[in-house]
Amino acid sequence: MWRDVDFRGLWVGQTASQLGEHASVVVLPLFAVLTLHASASRLGVLRAVGQAPILLLSLFVGAWVDRWRTRTTMVLADVGRALALGAAALAGLFGGLGLPGLLALAFAVGALSVFFDVAYQASLVRLVERGRLVRGNSALEGSRSAAQIGGPALGGALVSLLSAPIAAASSALFFALSFLTIRRIRRAESIPERPEHPPRVWQRIHEGLRFVAGDTVLRTVCLASAAFQFSFAAMMTVYLLFLPRELHLSGTVVGLALTAVGPGALLGSLLAARLPSRFGHGPVLVCAAALGDGVFLCVPALHGSSAVTVPALLAVGFVFGGGGQLVNVTVMAVRQAVTPDGMQGRVAATITFVGMGSTPLGSLVGGFLAEEWGLRTSLLVTATGMMLSPVVMALSPLARLERELPSSHGAPPTAVCRPSRPGRH
Structure with missing residues (x-):
């Protein structure tokens, strides 16, 4: 399986994306606390806003992913998160990012992460034979576990050693790396047939x-x-x-x-x-x-x-x-x-x-x-x-x-x- 260039691209991209995602989970709250001096209640609101897309968007994202190539969805999600965090880093360095902007950033990153996560779960079926799904999932979930361990620690270390805005920029680099590797996938992928009269999203x-x-x-x-x-x-x-x-x-x-x-x-x-x-x-x-x-x-x-x-x-x-x-x-x-x-x-x-x-x-x-x-x-x-x-x-x-x-x-x-x-x- 590791000789498969497309699977390696998915594995590397997913690993980089998970590192960026789990690092940002720490970086954004620390940005609020250290740079904006947010209170405990406001910090709780920030975390809730970042988690809200899971409940609000998951079903809609699932309907979307089934109509598009998973590679396209993951690449666009990576680009969006990299640009959002990069812009936030620049605004933070120049003192132009307040709590409302940070809340909007947390929701945007959370929403794009829902798109990426649903798409990558659907993508493996289109890259490997069904008899190899367990091994493929084992590799992907192993990297996700490593990211869950290393991502928060990396985010905290970057904030401590550098600054919160630079740590946000570093998270953006992980999403850029994910974009560069996933976009190289060349395996033909089954995409949904688009009927003349497509069903409404609620129907899907x-x-x-x-x-x-x-x-x-x-x-x-x-x-x-x-x-x-x-x-x-x-x-x-x-x-x-x-x-x-x-x-x-x-x-x-x-x-x-x-x-x-x-x-x-x-x-x-x-x-x-x-x-x-x-x-x-x-x-x-x-x-x-x-x-x-x-x-x-x-x-x-x-x-x-x-x-x-x-x-x-x-x-x-x-x-x-x-x-x-x-x-x-x-x-x-x-x-x-x-x-x-x-x-x-x-x-x-x-x-x-x-x-x-x-x-x-x-x-x-x-x-x-x-x-x-x-x-x-x-x-x-x-x-x-x-x-x-x-x-x-x-x-x-x-x-x-x-x-x-x-x-x-x-x-x-x-x-x-x-x-x-x-x-x-």
């Missing part, structure tokens, strides 16, 4: 929703994702209070405990390239989800000194990261395999929308439980709730998937695709 969104709801495997993935994201958001709200208040850990140690997820995710990406083809996709999904989610049930039992609790928390984070990434890679391969090419964008966006849409409510529930029931009890309850995800998968046909990936099902008539000429946007 409805087709995506109906397709996911009508497919047992995709419906299970949606339900399991929603159960996990809701419970995980609630658990993390309690967890971030539990570590400093119940275990009396410093902010540095709390950050260290959270970073252990990254190395575990790298291991999970490597295992995802081999385990499903050896033991079956269904058994791997259920076991990895049960192990990765269930490990948090051990946390409420922790007491005592940091010499005992910190290694235990590092182990919990590592196991959670490994199991979670193994599930992510395997689920993505299954989802791509059962979805026709003309529906890839809408299916990815629908699952993202349903899964991530439950996180704000989960966070509110976690905070309510922490106040009413106490931290230790609330952590146990929310960690138990995370086990709903593997239970949903275990009780569905998803658990019976064997070593071979399932084939794709029929798509609505408007999702018919035609081959494109190589070498064009």
Whole structure:
């Protein structure tokens, strides 16, 4: 697979894009705090504005991606983010970027990131054979895990060593690198047939929703994702209070405990390239989800000194990261395999929308439980709730998937695709 020039271009471009995206997640808030002296409430608004495009735009982006070449979408998203951050860096250097401009920048970067992320999830199916989807996703998700580890650290270091505006310009360079590598992809790509009377965007969104709801495997993935994201958001709200208040850990140690997820995710990406083809996709999904989610049930039992609790928390984070990434890679391969090419964008966006849409409510529930029931009890309850995800998968046909990936099902008539000429946007 690594001899495939087009796949290498996608891998390098996606890696650079993820580094820029995760670095900007740190750079923009630090810009607000250090340069604009923003208050905590305004910082919270900035973060919310940057995350809002996931809920507001995912379904529309999915409909868009299924009508255009993924390469074109990713290239335009990279150009947009590079220009936006470059302009912000110049404005910041000359003192012309205030909080309203920073809010607009955060929303723009977040929106373009939604376009890129949905497109790259759909692009792999058009670059590799379906039998190689697990290995391809393993490579892409491995680089994404590395970016999640290195991106925030890089962004923080650039702000500390240089300045916030220059750090923003550095993030723009990563998006420029992604643009230069992805635009070199020459593999012919199937693009949607454009009928004489194209359907409205709401109709295409409805087709995506109906397709996911009508497919047992995709419906299970949606339900399991929603159960996990809701419970995980609630658990993390309690967890971030539990570590400093119940275990009396410093902010540095709390950050260290959270970073252990990254190395575990790298291991999970490597295992995802081999385990499903050896033991079956269904058994791997259920076991990895049960192990990765269930490990948090051990946390409420922790007491005592940091010499005992910190290694235990590092182990919990590592196991959670490994199991979670193994599930992510395997689920993505299954989802791509059962979805026709003309529906890839809408299916990815629908699952993202349903899964991530439950996180704000989960966070509110976690905070309510922490106040009413106490931290230790609330952590146990929310960690138990995370086990709903593997239970949903275990009780569905998803658990019976064997070593071979399932084939794709029929798509609505408007999702018919035609081959494109190589070498064009």
